[in-house]
Amino acid sequence: MTDDLCVQTHRQNPDRPRPALDGLRLCHGHHTELRRLIAELPARHADLTRPRGAGGPKITHKTDPGLHIDEAAANLRTQIQHDLLWWCTYVTRERGLLGPRRDDPFTIAAWLTLHVEWLAANEHAALHLLPVLRELTGRAIGITDIPARHIQLDEQCRTHEDGDRCDGIITIVVRGDEWTARCPECRIDQDPTPYLRAAQTGQWITADGVIRLAAVYGITADGDVVRQWKHRKNIRGIIGDVENLYESRSVLDYLTKRQADRERIGA
Numbered sequence: 427m428t429d430d431l432c433v434q435t436h437r438q439n440p441d442r443p444r445p446a447l448d449g450l451r452l453c454h455g456h457h458t459e460l461r462r463l464i465a466e467l468p469a470r471h472a473d474l475t476r477p478r479g480a481g482g483p484k485i486t487h488k489t490d491p492g493l494h495i496d497e498a499a500a501n502l503r504t505q506i507q508h509d510l511l512w513w514c515t516y517v518t519r520e521r522g523l524l525g526p527r528r529d530d531p532f533t534i535a536a537w538l539t540l541h542v543e544w545l546a547a548n549e550h551a552a553l554h555l556l557p558v559l560r561e562l563t564g565r566a567i568g569i570t571d572i573p574a575r576h577i578q579l580d581e582q583c584r585t586h587e588d589g590d591r592c593d594g595i596i597t598i599v600v601r602g603d604e605w606t607a608r609c610p611e612c613r614i615d616q617d618p619t620p621y622l623r624a625a626q627t628g629q630w631i632t633a634d635g636v637i638r639l640a641a642v643y644g645i646t647a648d649g650d651v652v653r654q655w656k657h658r659k660n661i662r663g664i665i666g667d668v669e670n671l672y673e674s675r676s677v678l679d680y681l682t683k684r685q686a687d688r689e690r691i692g693a
């Protein structure tokens with residue numbers, strides 16, 4: 427193992443060695459992921475206190491049948507706490523430091539964040555901490571998952587690895603009021619804003635584009651529905667040679683209005 431290469435495996439072209447950041451054992455992407463997963467873990471831990479909301483139906487855990495969802499959540503909370511403390515102890519022991527004064531996940535994660543450069547430079551931590559964080563995060567998401575809508579946009583992923591743009595096609599995942607752009611290729615969750623903006627900047631969009639945008643707003647539409655919207659002058663469109671085209675601004679205005687109406691009725 428060479429000292430200046432990232433110790434993690436890479437999904438795209440796994441055989442190509444990736445340079446680590448200066449003095450570290452992780453590349454830029456994995457270093458960023460390490461920092462993010464540590465920072466997010468306390469919130470994941472907190473979410474597990476209300477996995478399905480109070481008084482919800484009793485749901486059996488997918489990967490652990492027979493185990494009640496609340497037990498699975500409680501076990502995972504213990505595990506997260508335990509693993510955070512374990513890594514904290516690892517740093518204090520290796521560096522001869524005093525640990526944080528409190529042992530709640532927020533305090534420990536904040537303390538570990540202060541040492542993230544050291545963790546990324548330490549061979550053992552660089553290799554083993556990231557998979558632990560990924561596993562805990564994945565299990566927490568699995569338990570706290572609320573039903574999500576998945577909408578595929580025809581937008582190419584914007585992440586780059588070593589100058590190559592990822593060729594994944596972005597899916598927008600809408601979970602409650604949380605919107606995420608997810609790439610099935612690089613598996614990086616991203617800010618959906620630039621993708622939505624790109625999907626919206628085309629002045630004229632086809633009926634398919636209207637249907638996709640409507641899905642983003644939780645509205646099911648088909649070709650007939652889109653034609654009706656135009657007929658009722660809810661949206662503006664033109665009759666094209668091959669297919670009709672709709673003005674994206676008017677579509678967005680209409681969808682936003684529909685969503686606001688729905689929220690008002692629901693409130």
Ligand SMILES: [Zn+2]
Pocket residue numbers: 432433434435436444452453454455456
């Ligand atoms: Zn890497």
Ligand SMILES: [Zn+2]
Pocket residue numbers: 583584585592593594609610611612613614
């Ligand atoms: Zn990607």
